[in-house]
Amino acid sequence: MQIKTLQRADEKYIKQAAELLLEGFKEHWPQAWPDLAAALEEVDEALEADRICRVAIDANDNVMGWIGAISQYGGNVWELHPLVVDSQHRGKGIGTLLVRDLEEQVLQRGGITIVIGSDDEDNMTSLSNVDLYDDLFTRLANIKNYKGHPYEFYLKLGFKIIGVLPDANGLGKPDILLGKRVVEWEQ
Ligand SMILES: CC(C)(COP(=O)(O)OP(=O)(O)OC[C@H]1O[C@@H](n2cnc3c(N)ncnc32)[C@H](O)[C@@H]1OP(=O)(O)O)[C@@H](O)C(=O)NCCC(=O)NCCS
Numbered sequence: 001m002q003i004k005t006l007q008r009a010d011e012k013y014i015k016q017a018a019e020l021l022l023e024g025f026k027e028h029w030p031q032a033w034p035d036l037a038a039a040l041e042e043v044d045e046a047l048e049a050d051r052i053c054r055v056a057i058d059a060n061d062n063v064m065g066w067i068g069a070i071s072q073y074g075g076n077v078w079e080l081h082p083l084v085v086d087s088q089h090r091g092k093g094i095g096t097l098l099v100r101d102l103e104e105q106v107l108q109r110g111g112i113t114i115v116i117g118s119d120d121e122d123n124m125t126s127l128s129n130v131d132l133y134d135d136l137f138t139r140l141a142n143i144k145n146y147k148g149h150p151y152e153f154y155l156k157l158g159f160k161i162i163g164v165l166p167d168a169n170g171l172g173k174p175d176i177l178l179g180k181r182v183v184e185w186e187q
Pocket of ligand 1: 025083084089090091093094095096097116117119148151153156
């Protein structure tokens with residue numbers, strides 16, 4: 001497997017990347033990309049020159065997963081968006097390799113932080129269906145994963161939960177915010 005920057009000329013990879021988005025998010029985030037056209041538009045935006053867009057290619061020259069990132073705060077912060085691995089190849093470390101590669105890419109661009117907003121629209125965690133304004137910090141400290149919400153994947157890669165946006169996707173459907181510093185802490 002190799003990880004490389006997706007180019008506009010890579011038409012086959014672009015279509016495969018869009019198909020992975022559609023397939024990968026439909027179970028728990030059906031509103032994310034309703035059809036292939038919407039997913040293709042997302043890939044198209046990810047190809048803008050000021051973004052990062054990296055694909056994992058297998059030995060048969062097919063896309064197994066991809067990751068994008070958007071510059072914020074003058075390049076200090078990069079929002080990871082999106083990340084998906086082919087459902088047939090999950091649990092083999094590909095997601096980990098894509099995030100590690102992104103960390104390197106952000107570092108090379110002088111970035112400090114990677115941030116992710118990971119929605120919970122499908123009662124996947126204990127932060128859903130509750131009033132987060134009631135005892136917020138205790139709820140954050142005691143978060144439970146009910147249905148394989150990806151926040152746990154990011155925690156394993158050294159990310160921390162840095163907040164939550166209550167009701168981001170409707171009442172009781174929050175956006176869980178995770179962050180990681182990619183440079184050494186020096187004061
Ligand atoms: C989340 C995703 C990218 C992970 O990719 P992956 O290649 O399966 O991840 P890895 O194999 O590198 O997993 C690394 C570790 O995280 C764990 N993990 C992966 N996904 C997880 C999840 N959804 N919930 C809990 N743990 C998870 C793995 O079990 C593994 O743990 P281990 O090191 O103890 O064995 C992939 O499941 C996916 O595409 N999901 C659908 C789309 C999605 O959720 N994208 C992220 C939106 S913010």
